[in-house]
Amino acid sequence: MRLTRYFLPVLKENPSEASIVSHRYMLRAGMIKQSSAGIYSWLPLGFKVLKNIENIVHEEQIRAGHIPMLMPTIQPADLWRESGRYEDYGEEMLRIKDRHGHDMLFGPTNEEMITDIFRAHVGSYKDLPLTLYHIQWKFRDERRPRFGVMRGREFYMKDGYNFDLSKEDALHAYNRHLVSYLRTYERMGLQAIPMRADSGPIGGDDTHEFLVLADTGESEVFYDSAITDLKFGDREIDYDSVEQCQNVLEEFTSRYARTDETHDEAAFANVPEERRRSARGIEVGQIFYFGTKYSESMGATVINDKQEQIPVHMGSHGIGVSRLVGAIIEASHDDKGIIWPEGVTPFHCGIVNLKQGDAEADAACEALYSALESHGLEPLYDDRNERAGGKFATMDLIGLPWRITVGPRGLKNGVVELTSRRTGESQEMAPDAAVARVAEIYANL
């Protein structure tokens, strides 16, 4: 993309309404614009990151054998009356009457609707196990929306639901989700720690939250520092293997890691003192096993191999897709702006032309642009008639991990400059070498 043809309305001033860094940088980098309290338009740059995160979530869900579908945003109140949650949910539920006076609502989650789909179409144990998921906009009418997309009212979320014949099978689905979530977050450049959590209004026996450590996190967390050494890495996993998934769960949850909601001082005291940490964290996902809570109240049963009708065991599993955009920035920025991890960056590489209009510099930039594209990469070329300082400031603010700087002086020596946003280190090299280096970095992701 050439910047002169793009829509990137960066702000020079710090917006006064933003109290945390991700909100501030998302506004300043032209990623979002508030439409009403807690409701945002995703401007082109923000939309690209949101899509990249969504794609990673899809890929990892599909890899785990989960099946994508899509439920609507507007739900009938009657479904929620069946589960008993219509009255319980309180003012956070956006309630709507349609033109015929029917009670509707903007879905905050989808346990009822997915259970309704299941009971309409599945009747036999032979159709199990089954895990369906979708990524859809949801609404929670927060009293005080804040922190930008981190605690918005309209938010984008992946929610998945497993249906299993037994508690044992459902716990395998739970473990499978835990494994796939670890992979998902790592691909986004995040370390998200599974922590014992409280089940809240969804209800459930087993539940873990995934927390990203960041000073601005809403939750206080307590953990054994040994946990931050764990990496999922590129290990191969067979998601059908009960044992493999169970082993990963044990590896990643056997050490102390809890939020303030479940924190247990006595248990924490067993952690060697030098490894005890308290910090703040941002919740970016949660997995639940809740047994037959919805299948019983809503009649989601199957016939088992003894011809008995039994309620299925369920769980639900969420990843906050829009919230992750903010969480990644909270975890990865400096005082100049965002630092995107390669896995989610909106453009793979910036190109800064120090002397727009100089025939040689322009030609070199165009050649770099084509060369990067030919490697399947998407460059952002700052082809504006601006001073170098302004171009660097914009690139630093929007946080592309790599930048190639092209100027007449370097070109005389046959070199351009490749700069890492994260380290700030620059290296001079031939244009071809810079392209090859950037291509190699992304090929190894």
Add this chain to the structure above:
Amino acid sequence: MRLTRYFLPVLKENPSEASIVSHRYMLRAGMIKQSSAGIYSWLPLGFKVLKNIENIVHEEQIRAGHIPMLMPTIQPADLWRESGRYEDYGEEMLRIKDRHGHDMLFGPTNEEMITDIFRAHVGSYKDLPLTLYHIQWKFRDERRPRFGVMRGREFYMKDGYNFDLSKEDALHAYNRHLVSYLRTYERMGLQAIPMRADSGPIGGDDTHEFLVLADTGESEVFYDSAITDLKFGDREIDYDSVEQCQNVLEEFTSRYARTDETHDEAAFANVPEERRRSARGIEVGQIFYFGTKYSESMGATVINDKQEQIPVHMGSHGIGVSRLVGAIIEASHDDKGIIWPEGVTPFHCGIVNLKQGDAEADAACEALYSALESHGLEPLYDDRNERAGGKFATMDLIGLPWRITVGPRGLKNGVVELTSRRTGESQEMAPDAAVARVAEIYANL
């Protein structure tokens, strides 16, 4: 995908609530499930087609130089009060009060919101031309939702908005959209004819609707049959070229083609009698130029090169993404089920194992499955323990364009059968040859 691991709840009976073929087949093929009147869940098969259509729309919009972003579903009423449409819109607008009593609405379209974004961030003619678009769920509270996803209440739509300095520039944007829409529909296997249209509640001077001919269409259409011979084909187009876009517009709109809303008997009488056609059509898109209607009422102005503040010229351009799923089925089916065009099919090729459990047949199916995948194709393998007749009926119903049938008898002679869903023709050939043939078909798309 192996069918035993998928969620494909096909129905044997014709659902009584469905009066048109696309609605009937979408229910029967397990593509959708109604949640409330005019509101549907997209089950896995339906979701795949919806995504394929969405991807084609994105690719063609980006090719035309339009910039993707995303606006929220819930909008503040105040924006619509500014344009004067809040009261005008009537009962089709889903009006909502949030917990603080603010008037909100579920967006039926986005002229106001995009104009608000524009006026907040763009002030100079140097930032023009600009075309922004998004694909988002919208809501129109139809009194009588019907025809499944063809006239639902919650629907998925691409809407794009151009901002230009002059009427001339805006008409180029209009033409560019017309060209990109022709490409878009053809990639979906559709012939969509641009017809002079009525501007309705959006308001506008120039507008064309795109109609797909189908007996079940809601609109009566009148056209010169010569128009159905036109093909966009794989011509190269420079979307920046005013002349090239104008030429395509003229080629595709110079012949008589109108809906009943704009039909002119006198003009129609000038078409040679043997080429005069009246038929029914389904609207799948519309383009508008509406000048300064919103920019004036909402103050979306730029400074031009004479330092004058002038309102921008705008247009809006829509493609009914969810509606297209139904429209494609209306245009492409037979009495056994759907016939997907290759460009949108949910799976590229079916594999039917005539004797599940036969070691040789199973192995041959697995080998075909891997071979198709290695060509980047996604097969659907019916690995159920079902009789051949049931497997064929399912494949015909869900409409994959190609099917490979594998049985012990053929394998003895080293052959499988490749069948075209459209023609019903089958050919015996070696498994490798079948894979190569299918791969070639998709490579040439």
